Amino acid sequence: MSDLGLTQIWVYLSASPLLNLFATLVAFYVATRINRLAGGSPLLHPVIVAIALLIGFLVLTGTDYATYFEGAQFLHFLLGPATVALAIPLYDHRERVRRMLWPIAIGTGVGIVTAVVSAVGISLLFGATPETVLSLAPKSVTSPIAMGIAEKIGGIPSLTAGLVLLTGVVGCIVGPWIFRLTGVNDPTVQGYSMGLAAHGFGTAHCFASLGAVAGAFSGLAMGLSGLVTAFLLPPLIHLFGL
Amino acid sequence: MSLIIGMSLLLGCQFCGEVISRALSLPIPGPVLGMLILLIGLIVRGSVPDSLRTMGEGLLKYLTLLFVPAGVGLIQHFGLISRELGVLAITLVVSTAVTLLVTSQTLHRLTRRGKTTGESDT
Numbered sequence: 001m002s003d004l005g006l007t008q009i010w011v012y013l014s015a016s017p018l019l020n021l022f023a024t025l026v027a028f029y030v031a032t033r034i035n036r037l038a039g040g041s042p043l044l045h046p047v048i049v050a051i052a053l054l055i056g057f058l059v060l061t062g063t064d065y066a067t068y069f070e071g072a073q074f075l076h077f078l079l080g081p082a083t084v085a086l087a088i089p090l091y092d093h094r095e096r097v098r099r100m101l102w103p104i105a106i107g108t109g110v111g112i113v114t115a116v117v118s119a120v121g122i123s124l125l126f127g128a129t130p131e132t133v134l135s136l137a138p139k140s141v142t143s144p145i146a147m148g149i150a151e152k153i154g155g156i157p158s159l160t161a162g163l164v165l166l167t168g169v170v171g172c173i174v175g176p177w178i179f180r181l182t183g184v185n186d187p188t189v190q191g192y193s194m195g196l197a198a199h200g201f202g203t204a205h206c207f208a209s210l211g212a213v214a215g216a217f218s219g220l221a222m223g224l225s226g227l228v229t230a231f232l233l234p235p236l237i238h239l240f241g242l
Numbered sequence: 243m244s245l246i247i248g249m250s251l252l253l254g255c256q257f258c259g260e261v262i263s264r265a266l267s268l269p270i271p272g273p274v275l276g277m278l279i280l281l282i283g284l285i286v287r288g289s290v291p292d293s294l295r296t297m298g299e300g301l302l303k304y305l306t307l308l309f310v311p312a313g314v315g316l317i318q319h320f321g322l323i324s325r326e327l328g329v330l331a332i333t334l335v336v337s338t339a340v341t342l343l344v345t346s347q348t349l350h351r352l353t354r355r356g357k358t359t360g361e362s363d364t
Contacts, residue, residue: 024314028307047306051313058317065318072311078301079308081252083273084259085298087280088290103352111345118337126329132322136333140341143309148271158315159322163334165313170338178339184346189353193346197338200305227274234269 020063020071027053040208042172045201047165079144086142086223093220104192108221111196112229115140116236130242135159137237138229139167142199145226149233153242164199171198172205187214195221248297255280 031049038044058068069076090097097104116137123133134155138146143164150160175194184190191214194202199222207215259276262268268275284290290298301308316323323330 024310025307028310047309047313050307050310051316054310054314055317058314065315068314069311072314075308076311079312080256080273080276081249081297082301082305082308083271084252084255084276084280085301087255087277087284088295088298089302090277090281091284091290094285100353103349106352107345107349110348111341114344115337115341118340119333122336123329123333126332128326128329128333129322132326132329136330136337139334140338142305143312145271145274147312148273149269152269152271156319158312159319161309161312162316162319163330165309166334167338170334171342174335174339175342178342179346182343182347182350184350186350186353189346189349192349193342196345197341204306223277227277230270230274 017071017073020068021074022071023057024050024054024072024075027057042169042201042205045165045169045172047201048169051162051165079147083142083144083148083226086226089219090223090227093216096217096220097224100188104224107192108196108225108228109232111193112140112225112232113236115197116229116233120237120240120242124240130154131156132159134237134242136163138233139163140171140197140199141226141229142222145230149230153234153237165201168198168201171202175202175205176209187211188217190214191217192221194218196225199226244293245297247291247293248295251280251291251294252276252297252301255283 027050028046031046031053034049035041035044035046054068057063058065119136119139120133123136128136131154134153135150137153137155138149138160141149141164143161146160146164147157150157171194175190175198179185179190187210190210191206194206194210194214195218198205203215203218203222206218255276256273257276258279259274260272262275263270263272
């Protein structure tokens with residue numbers, strides 16, 4: 001049903017920038033197969049592999065990004081409605097939120113402040129340029145929200161998109177290792193932390209390797225922390241004088 | 243028709259979000275406000291319409307695909323990335339690890355305390 005949904009949507013949309021749209025879908029399909037062959041390793045995440053394949057394709061064919069984006073913009077546009085759609089899983093989990101209101105509220109606040117302050121603090125300490133710092137600030141938030149935030153605060157949205165994806169990969173690799181080291185074995189805590197620090201990548205990883213409860217909590221954390229970060233980040237950035 | 247109704251609901255919420263964000267020049271992205279509007283709408287209504295669930299869950303299922311076009315945009319920032327590679331790598335790894343550590347420890351302590359006082363539900 002949803003396959004059909006996505007197909008119907010691009011039929012609506014123009015057919016002229018066909019090649020780059022087609023290339024994007026083929027690259028994603030090939031990347032998904034490669035990831036499956038690699039046993040679902042987060043290092044070879046389909047998104048990372050697809051981006052690498054497409055960058056190779058653009059370089060080989062001498063296509064510039066603006067031309068590529070004329071085709072790919074139709075997929076990119078769907079990020080807006082997809083962000084709105086995050087309200088659906090949030091609504092589905094409203095009972096869990098109500099029951100664990102305080103731990104979730106405090107954990108979300110502390111986690112978001114840690115994510116933003118550590119990203120901004122470390123990058124400033126090592127002498128990153130202001131626009132790099134502002135592009136890094138929303139790195140733990142799911143891409144559509146992070147790009148919106150970066151645009152609003154003066155970062156580079158497309159750089160943020162890439163950094164968000166890399167954060168997801170890092171989170172999937174170090175997360176399970178940190179949980180083992182600190183003896184955190186509650187799947188709700190593991191899932192929530194992964195979703196907060198590593199957004200959709202963390203959520204996908206939780207469903208794949210930590211179970212459905214961790215996955216559900218991770219999805220909840222992704223939606224909730226995205227929403228709260230959009231409100232908290234601009235004043236936090238202000239504290240650093242940016 | 244259900245896809246059209248579902249997509250219209252999503253775009254309608256996004257549209258209202260964009261209008262509010264721009265009209266009040268808020269630093270919050272329009273789609274995030276749209277998400278909040280939809281969430282309030284769902285809570286008031288008390289259920290998710292089938293059309294909205296079909297469209298919304300279809301989009302969320304393919305969310306990772308939707309990141310690709312923006313990610314390819316990294317091609318424009320090769321200069322910046324190679325100049326600041328060290329800072330970027332250190333920040334991503336350290337900040338992500340610290341965030342995971344602090345968040346999991348905070349929740350771990352709070353939920354455990356809930357359990358000992360008999361309030362937990364996990």
